[in-house]
Amino acid sequence: MPSHLLNIVKKELLEIFRDPRLFxxxxxxxxxxxxxxxxxxxTSMEASQKQLEQMEVGVLSYDNNGTLSNYSFVLLAIMRTQNISWRSAPVDTPxxxxxxxIANNLTVLVVIPANFSERIDTGESARLEVFQVLVDYGFTESAISSRVVGAVDxxxxxxxxxxxxxxxxxxxxEELLVPAQVKxxxxxxxxxxxxxxxxxxATISMSSIMMPVxxxxxxxxAAQLAATSVAMEKEQKTMEVLLSLPIKRIYILIGKLAGVIVVSLIATLTYIVGFSYYMTSITGGAGVSLDLNALGMSPEPVGYAIMVASLFLSFITALSLAVLxxxxxxxxxxxxxxxxxMYMPLMIPTIVLxxxxxxxxxxxxxxxxxAIPFTYPILASHALYTKEYFVVLIGIIYQVAFTAAILWxxxxLFASEKVLTAKLEFGRKRKRIVE
Amino acid sequence: MPHPSVLISDLVKVYSGGQRAVDGIDLSIAEGEIFGLIGPNGAGKSTTIRMLATLLKPTEGRITIFGNDVVKDEIAVRGQISYLPEDAGAYENLKGREYLKFMAAFYEGEQGAIVSRGIDIADLKERIDSQIKEYSKGMKRRLLIARTLMTTPKVAIMDEPTAGLDVMHGHYVRAKIKEVVKATGGTAIISSHNLLEVEFLCDRVALINKGKIIALGTPPELKARYSANNLEEVFLGAVGSA
Incomplete structure (x- = not known):
């Protein structure tokens, strides 16, 4: 009998991988x-970074009757050390x-007031004015004036x-500027x-958010794939022949589920590879700078085993529900x-948790x-770090019972004639033609 | 009369909505016989055929195929029959040869020989290695007929085997059914609206109307009984008087 099962799995895989939409x-x-x-x-973040690194600003100084006095000079020198070059604006008003x-493609104008150096010399506060020309309200523009403010700081x-x-x-x-330090x-x-x-x-919640999603x-x-596989048998009118073959119906059901699980595992791997590359591309690997292993906080093998078990049961539950x-x-x-x-019970635990x-x-x-069985793999992903497995283990027992009930x-259903006679349609009146 | 391959007694099928599709059918079909089921739309032909194929369960009565009950011994029955539903499709993304191999694997016997027989019956030449989605309706039907007959079933059950086919493909399918069934000595049960086809293929015919058999016999017997020149006139005479 396993050869019949393998035959069905092989057919399912051929059908799925040769279907361009699914592939x-x-x-x-x-x-x-x-x-x-x-x-x-x-690439766009890199271009934006380069734009920020080669930043040039306009300066309109009224300090010391228009010439740069000592404090104005120091401020502009600090800006240069921070890769902010500047040009004096040959005008009289802001x-x-x-x-x-705008005419010279400069996005920031720094206005130094008339008594800037004098006020600082006497211990008073002087007020600089920074004007930023906004064009596209993009990510880069939000960082431009911050760089000038950073130089002033x-x-x-x-x-x-x-x-x-x-x-x-x-x-x-360093000690004079920070009398009380915090660690x-x-x-x-x-x-x-x-x-x-x-x-x-931040490190742990990043994975706690990403993993459930x-x-x-x-x-x-996977559920969509399983539902499509069964519905396709009905739509292509291949179901009746399949059900008339000399094998137990449960093998047909298990063969279909197994085919979808194999494809889902391949999809899981491709998603992990693709998504990891995506995250590395946008964070430059900064997200993995904290070494949880060195802190003794990396997930334990038992945590992974529990999560895989919970995830596998969720797959079986979802696929069985989809087939049903x-x-x-x-x-x-x-x-x-x-x-x-099915989307609601799948999305509620993910979003809430x-x-x-x-x-x-x-x-x-x-x-x-x-009560929702799909809650437990998400709790299991949290338990990887909290190492509180009790609730998840109880959840796995519940998942086993729930999955067994759905599979049963x-x-x-597959053993009954309802699998052929039930015809739920959307947008059209239910109709049965009997000959 | 030869030994019966199919015995149907007091067969009744009532759907969950209360519709009485089959209403007390009794039949005995002999081994090696090609048996035709004819009748108007909604007469109960397809329901009877689906019960023979173990897909629907009788509400009352009993069907046995070579002594095996279609409800109690369904797996054994499925090993003895081969069923071709009306408008059946095939897996579009498989190639013709792959489809025959997939189906052959569920039956006993030398797999290579079964598939070779299927390829011979389909006679699709090099197109047997094309994906089924590239086939015309006629080519698909030839492949499905080949799938049905390649396992040399004890009972081949075919619902409208030539429906929607052009003259050439229809002729080919009819000829193959007769040739293969008679050569292997199996039994065939065929439902059809094409009465010329039924007359050409069938040794005996049952005319069903409103779930009951209203006429049964060989085509010459039926024509004589209703003073008809062909089965179409028999059909009109029997259904009109029912």
Whole structure:
């Protein structure tokens, strides 16, 4: 009998891989489109970075009757050290200065007031004005004036340090400028980890958010594939012949599920490869700078095993549900419309748990989430880092029971004549023609 | 009369909506016989054929094929029959040869020989290695007939085997059915609206109307009974008087 099962799996794989729509969606898109997107985003970010690095600004100075006095000179020198070059605007008013900047393709005008150096000399605050010409409201424009403000901040620290040196000669500037320093550390399960809590949380939550989203996408894709496979048998009118073959119906069901699982595993790999390349392209690998292994916080093998088990059960549940629903439809279009019913229970846990842990939610919402079997692989992805496996293990027992029930229903349906006679259609009146 | 291959007794099928599609059919079909089921649309032909193919379960009554009950011994029955539904399709992304290999693998016997027989019956020349989605309707039907007959089933069940085919393909399919079934000594049950086809192929014919058999016999017997020149006149006479 396993040879019959393999025969069905082989047929399913041939059918899927030779269908250009499915092949493009599950293999070509992740393998080509994600890296292409990553390359495009990476290239545009690099171009934007270069634009910022070679920044040039216009300067209109009224300090010391238009000539650069000592503090104006220091400020502009600091700007140069930070790769911000500048040109003096040969005009008298800020309005004319802005027009001059626009005419000369400069995006920022820095106006230094008349008594800039004098006020700083006497310990008073002087007010610089920075005008930025906005054109496309893009990512680069948001960083331009920040670079000028950053140079002014460096100038302020230099001036403050020189003042303090008069009172505290020999003390390093870093200590003079920051009298009280903070070193934040994380405490994980009672153990002190020498890492900033914000950095640690950002690193872990990145994977806690990304992983459920990828899991949800893959489960939806696999369920769509399973539903399409069954509905295609009905639409192409191959189902009756298949059901009249001398094998048990459960082998037909398992063969179909196995074919979809194999394709889903390949799709999972292509998505992981494509998506990783995409993330690396846009972050330049910055997202993996924190070494969780060195902190003793990397996921344990048991955590991965629990997650894989929970994920596998979710796949089987979703595929069985998809087959069950699709068996009641007449064609692929109706099956795909009916599949919309499955998206809600798939998306609710992903979206809710992305923003809040389960135990802080209202009891009613907690109950709903615990009842949805697709909640547990997401909890398992969180448990990779919290290492709190109890709830997930209980969830796996629940998933096994839920999956067994759905599989039993699907098997019963495949063994009955309803798999042929049920014809749920969308947009048309249900009709049965009997000869 | 030769040993019966198919026995149908008091067969009734009522769908969940209450529609009584088959209403007490009794039939005995002999081994080696080509048996025709004719009748108007909605008469119960396809429902009867689907029950023979183990796809639908009788509400009442019993069907046995070579002694095996279609409900209790469904796997054994499926090993003895080969079923071709009306408007059946094939897996569009498979090649013709792959489709025959896939189907042959479920039956006992030397796989290579079964597939070779299928390729001979289909007679699609080099197009047997093209994807089925590139086939015309006639080519698909030839492939499906080949799939049905290549396993030399004890009972071949075919619902409208030539529906929608042009004259050339229709002629080819009819000739192949007669040639292969008679050569292998199997039984065939054919439902058709083409009464010339039924007269050409069938040894005996049952005329079904409103779920009941209203006439049964060889084509010459039926023509004599209704003083008709052909089965079409038999059909009109029997259904009109029913």
């Amino acid at each position: 493009i969606g599950m293999v070509i898109v992740p393998i080509l489109v994600f890296p292409l997107m990553g390359f495009t985003v990476g 309005t004319d200065g802005i027009s001059w900047c 460096t100038f302020n620290k230099a001036v403050t340090a020189s003042r303090l040196h008069a009172t505290y000669p020999g003390v390093p500037s 934040s550390q994380s405490v994980v399960k009672g153990e002190i980890k020498d890492v900033d809590p914000n950095t640690l949380v 990828v899991i949800m996408i893959l489960i939806i894709m 629903l699709a068996a009641y439809t007449k064609d692929v279009r109706s099956a795909q419309s009916l599949m919309g019913l 992305m923003f809040a842990p389960l135990d802080v939610l209202p009891t009613s919402l907690q109950a709903v989430l615990y 229903l699907a098997t019963r």
